[in-house]
Amino acid sequence: MNEDVEPQDPCVERLARLTGDRCKAKNAARRLQTLTDNIDESELVAEAEIFKAMSDPCRLAILKLLREGELCVCEIMTALDRPQSSTSHHLSILKRAGLIRERKEGKWSRYRLSEGAVIEMMNLAKLMTSL
Amino acid sequence: MNEDVEPQDPCVERLARLTGDRCKAKNAARRLQTLTDNIDESELVAEAEIFKAMSDPCRLAILKLLREGELCVCEIMTALDRPQSSTSHHLSILKRAGLIRERKEGKWSRYRLSEGAVIEMMNLAKLMTSL
DNA sequence: CTTATATATCGAAATGGTTTGATATGACTC
DNA sequence: GAGTCATATCAAACCATTTCGATATATAAG
Structure with missing residues (x-):
């Protein structure tokens, strides 16, 4: 039942307000999530x-x-x-x-x-x- | 009467002890001096x-x-x-x-x-x- | 074994950086 | 112009780094 990004995720909420488009916001949130996931803390x-x-x-x-x-x-x-x-x-x-x-x-x-x-x-x- | 590097320069003294050769020490001191002179503090x-x-x-x-x-x-x-x-x-x-x-x-x-x-x-x- | 020399490490003071809640600024909306 | 939202700035607490004299270590020479 849990998707990658929750519908109530504050991140998506925020991005939805930014873009005005909830669907785009979801994609943007996923993209940001992927970016940060690819950053290795110890490497950093x-x-x-x-x-x-x-x-x-x-x-x-x-x-x-x-x-x-x-x-x-x-x-x-x-x-x-x-x-x-x-x-x-x-x-x-x-x-x-x-x-x-x-x-x-x-x-x-x-x-x-x-x-x-x-x-x-x-x-x-x-x-x-x-x- | 003042040369680039004074004969009593502690820098030369030290380098002379290092190399055992006062003449080489003088050149080494001059070389070090030139190196540091070429380093611009504000650039640094x-x-x-x-x-x-x-x-x-x-x-x-x-x-x-x-x-x-x-x-x-x-x-x-x-x-x-x-x-x-x-x-x-x-x-x-x-x-x-x-x-x-x-x-x-x-x-x-x-x-x-x-x-x-x-x-x-x-x-x-x-x-x-x-x- | 003592002395002298080169470097490393310690310790304490001074300085500087990071973090974050609170507040200020500035822009868009009604 | 009151409200809301995005961002910047402030201030205080906290933590890290720099600095340098004093001391320790280690090597070489006598």
Whole structure:
């Protein structure tokens, strides 16, 4: 007896008022439902984490530095003129998001960009800001 | 009398200890200096704002919904099952970052993706999470 | 084993973001 | 113009992030 979308569904009610056509509203509601059903929550969170990692000016600067090649924490903090603990913290966030990789060498930690599309991502953002 | 990099520069000191070679250290310091000089702070902040706008799961879901076409606030809040004020707030952030555009039509506000590279950005992120 | 150096982690303060009910605005309807 | 509906804005509670000094860990050198 239960259809995909109930006749009394507030969603349909609302859309019916929008379109003035109850039948169209039902289809629209079904379409919206399908769209949201196709969005995987955990995928959403994973993708958001990448953007969150890139959403800090300091971290973006680090990524830009690393385009030129591998650098150790010591060089990065010097280049950015930031305290060591801040720099280290930001690096750990970038690493957790998979944007950079670490290579330990003696007492040094050398960081480089991951093989992924990090650079393309930055290029796109630059393109978008210059429009 | 002032060179690009002072002999007593703590930056050079540090790098000299790293490489063991004061001359190489000086060059490395100069290279790092050039790299950071080429990073424009305001550009950095502008790009970070784009990533920040995309760093929330709810906002990412909105962007994914809008890939299918123009939607009004009412439809979006219905699809995502979120309160109206939250939905509106997220839309304003996306708009401020230039990721979506608004078209007023009577009492409705219809939103659509901007012409920019928003979709490519999402595709890249999806690619990066699936590695 | 002590010292020095590079980095990571902790902790607390400051800051910023998200959420949502309540309220304001603005448009269409009667 | 009173009522209704779509949306925006406000405000307060709540939660997350950033920052940085202090401390811990780990490696290398003496």
